[in-house]
Amino acid sequence: MSTTEITVKAPNGKEISFDTGLFINNEFVKGSSSETLTSIDPATEEPICSVEVATAADVDAAVAAARAAFANPAWRDQTPEQRARLLHKAADLVEAHTEALFTLQALNVGKPFPSSMAQEGPHTVGCLRYYAGWADKLHGQAVPVSKDKFGYTLRQPLGVCAAVTPWNYPVTNAVWKLGPALATGNCVIMKPSEYTPLSALYLARLFREAGYPPGVVQVLNGPGQSTGEALVAHPGVDKVAFTGSTATGRRILKSAAGQMKKTSIEAGGKSAFLVFDDANLEQAAKWAIVGGFSNAGQVCSANSRILVQKGVQQQFLDIFARMAQASKVGRPFDAATTQGPQASKMQYDKIMGYIESAKSDGAELVIGGGRFEGVGDKGYFIQPTIFKGVTRDMKIFNEEIFGPVLAVTTFETEEEAVDLANDSTYGLAAMVFTENIKVAHRTAARLQSGMVYINESNNVDYKLSFRGSKQSGLGSELGESGLDAYLEEKVIHVNLGLEI
Ligand code: NAD
Numbered sequence: 259m260s261t262t263e264i265t266v267k268a269p270n271g272k273e274i275s276f277d278t279g280l281f282i283n284n285e286f287v288k289g290s291s292s293e294t295l296t297s298i299d300p301a302t303e304e305p306i307c308s309v310e311v312a313t314a315a316d317v318d319a320a321v322a323a324a325r326a327a328f329a330n331p332a333w334r335d336q337t338p339e340q341r342a343r344l345l346h347k348a349a350d351l352v353e354a355h356t357e358a359l360f361t362l363q364a365l366n367v368g369k370p371f372p373s374s375m376a377q378e379g380p381h382t383v384g385c386l387r388y389y390a391g392w393a394d395k396l397h398g399q400a401v402p403v404s405k406d407k408f409g410y411t412l413r414q415p416l417g418v419c420a421a422v423t424p425w426n427y428p429v430t431n432a433v434w435k436l437g438p439a440l441a442t443g444n445c446v447i448m449k450p451s452e453y454t455p456l457s458a459l460y461l462a463r464l465f466r467e468a469g470y471p472p473g474v475v476q477v478l479n480g481p482g483q484s485t486g487e488a489l490v491a492h493p494g495v496d497k498v499a500f501t502g503s504t505a506t507g508r509r510i511l512k513s514a515a516g517q518m519k520k521t522s523i524e525a526g527g528k529s530a531f532l533v534f535d536d537a538n539l540e541q542a543a544k545w546a547i548v549g550g551f552s553n554a555g556q557v558c559s560a561n562s563r564i565l566v567q568k569g570v571q572q573q574f575l576d577i578f579a580r581m582a583q584a585s586k587v588g589r590p591f592d593a594a595t596t597q598g599p600q601a602s603k604m605q606y607d608k609i610m611g612y613i614e615s616a617k618s619d620g621a622e623l624v625i626g627g628g629r630f631e632g633v634g635d636k637g638y639f640i641q642p643t644i645f646k647g648v649t650r651d652m653k654i655f656n657e658e659i660f661g662p663v664l665a666v667t668t669f670e671t672e673e674e675a676v677d678l679a680n681d682s683t684y685g686l687a688a689m690v691f692t693e694n695i696k697v698a699h700r701t702a703a704r705l706q707s708g709m710v711y712i713n714e715s716n717n718v719d720y721k722l723s724f725r726g727s728k729q730s731g732l733g734s735e736l737g738e739s740g741l742d743a744y745l746e747e748k749v750i751h752v753n754l755g756l757e758i
Contacts, residue, residue, distance in 0.1 A: 262286045262310065264276070264277075266306060266365070269591040270361060274362060274460070278308065278459065279309075281466075282320045283473050289310040290315045291311065293311040293313070295309050301368050301599050306366060312479060317478060321489075321492050324494070328445045333470075338396070341440065342390045344469055345393065345441055347469060350468075351464040355460070359457055363454075364598070367454055370596065374429075381720065389741075390441060392438070392442075392738070396745065404756075406754050407754060411747050414746055415442050416444055416497040416520055417444060418444070418447065420449060421448045422498065422499070423501050424503075425454040438740045438743065439499070446474070447476045448475070449486050450479060451482075451502075452481045459479075498510055524735055526658040527685075527686030529559050529560060530564075530682070530705075530707075532692075533564065534690075534697060536692055540577060545561075549561040549689065550715075551596075554640070556600065556605065557660075561689050562665060565675055571668050575646060582625055582626075587630045587641065587642070597662060605638070605660065609660070609662075609663060615653045625642065626663075627643050628641055642662045645665050649667065679705055684728055685707045685708060685727035686707060686708060686726040686727075686730035688702075708725035709725065
């Protein structure tokens with residue numbers, strides 16, 4: 259047993275042992291300072307445990323270990339088949355430990371455990387296997403140039419990658435980076451959110467057990483402003499893969515600029531959900547609930563702006579409000595719960611601020627609008643909330659709320675719908691509901707967003723890339739193009755006899 263191992267008991271009766279140390283060079287160690295982070299259960303407001311915080315000196319140690327691992331033949335010279343086998347082994351272990359991983363997530367984030375087991379579990383395992391399948395298909399090109407010359411390209415790993423992730427899906431966000439980074443032969447230093455440090459520590463054990471050599475996968479916990487900044491700015495880090503808010507994304511880009519580090523950014527969103535008057539309103543409402551209230555609305559691509567054609571607004575709202583009211587807000591381990599608490603007090607207060615701003619800006623409350631009191635006086639629970647009559651000038655039309663608060667605005671024409679949808683600095687996702695195939699494809703092409711869902715919402719699949727345009731991101735994750743973030747192309751010129 260390491261000096262940092264602890265056991266926590268969850269409300270589902272599961273006892274989970276994991277390490278709270280920094281994971282450096284395949285060992286869990288204490289940080290070089292006495293600083294720790296305390297994780298809070300958002301359903302009870304009680305502390306779960308404390309974990310070690312990485313200082314700049316600890317970041318130095320992890321980067322040195324990663325650099326050594328990248329140069330170590332035990333990792334550098336692995337064949338593509340060996341890299342695939344290791345990633346499949348990690349996927350097997352994640353599959354075997356799904357319950358523990360998502361129990362820790364439910365404790366730390368408040369995300370309902372049954373839905374994570376049903377969806378995120380198979381998704382994360384499938385994602386690792388998908389990228390394991392790519393490990394031996396990373397071809398370059400051969401390009402004939404002339405009778406005396408040809409060229410070819412190699413796609414090579416970048417080196418040491420810092421994977422900086424947010425608190426809303428700590429397991430999934432880690433796996434989205436680990437899969438492609440390891441399939442392509444990189445080393446990864448994970449820096450989870452300071453609000454949700456636990457599941458990455460559990461993942462670290464699994465990757466060690468899978469057989470990754472020391473230094474290939476490491477975990478450093480700590481605040482963004484100190485640990486995160488030290489990691490991102492470190493000269494020994496070759497690439498930063500960031501998921502989080504647009505504001506932090508901008509700071510990371512500035513920090514990476516000094517060394518022109520390769521940087522990929524998955525940032526915030528304010529995704530528009532267009533309901534045309536010929537849409538199947540029942541289906542549209544169901545998808546709006548899934549895409550808007552899942553994970554208590556703490557989803558980057560949440561359909562937080564609902565744009566409805568005027569003639570069907572009332573009919574749509576009647577169905578939508580009825581379904582939203584049937585949501586079961588409750589504790590994350592209760593089987594009936596569809597919406598848990600917000601992940602932290604910080605997020606709860608922020609969302610309540612947006613609800614107040616919507617009220618004072620003159621939006622009309624359809625349902626919700628306050629704390630959910632049905633679970634007792636502890637926990638960061640908020641009612642599913644819908645506002646109508648939302649106009650372009652209101653804060654809740656423009657800013658990412660990241661909570662169970664949806665804004666409904668009406669439009670008259672297709673032109674106006676596209677204009678309203680595109681009136682955002684964000685461009686992550688958009689959703690179009692119509693039975694008219696021409697309207698669907700015409701609007702999909704004109705919407706300024708990295709992803710468009712036709713007659714569905716946020717039905718993410720790891721075989722398709724996940725990407726934002728405008729200030730929602732740079733580069734993409736998932737799918738074949740998700741590999742590009744971790745590879746650099748090299749061009750080899752070959753002279754077959756040309757003399758000068
Ligand atoms: P955040 O930007 O506050 O933090 C994200 C991560 O960055 C954390 O690990 C944090 O510690 C770290 N960080 C903060 N400041 C840093 C700095 N100066 N240098 C280095 N690291 C730093 O975001 P959050 O509140 O954790 O997450 C919510 C945000 O994430 C929302 O905006 C949401 O839309 C976005 N998000 C985007 C996607 C996507 O794929 N596009 C997915 C999930 C979440």
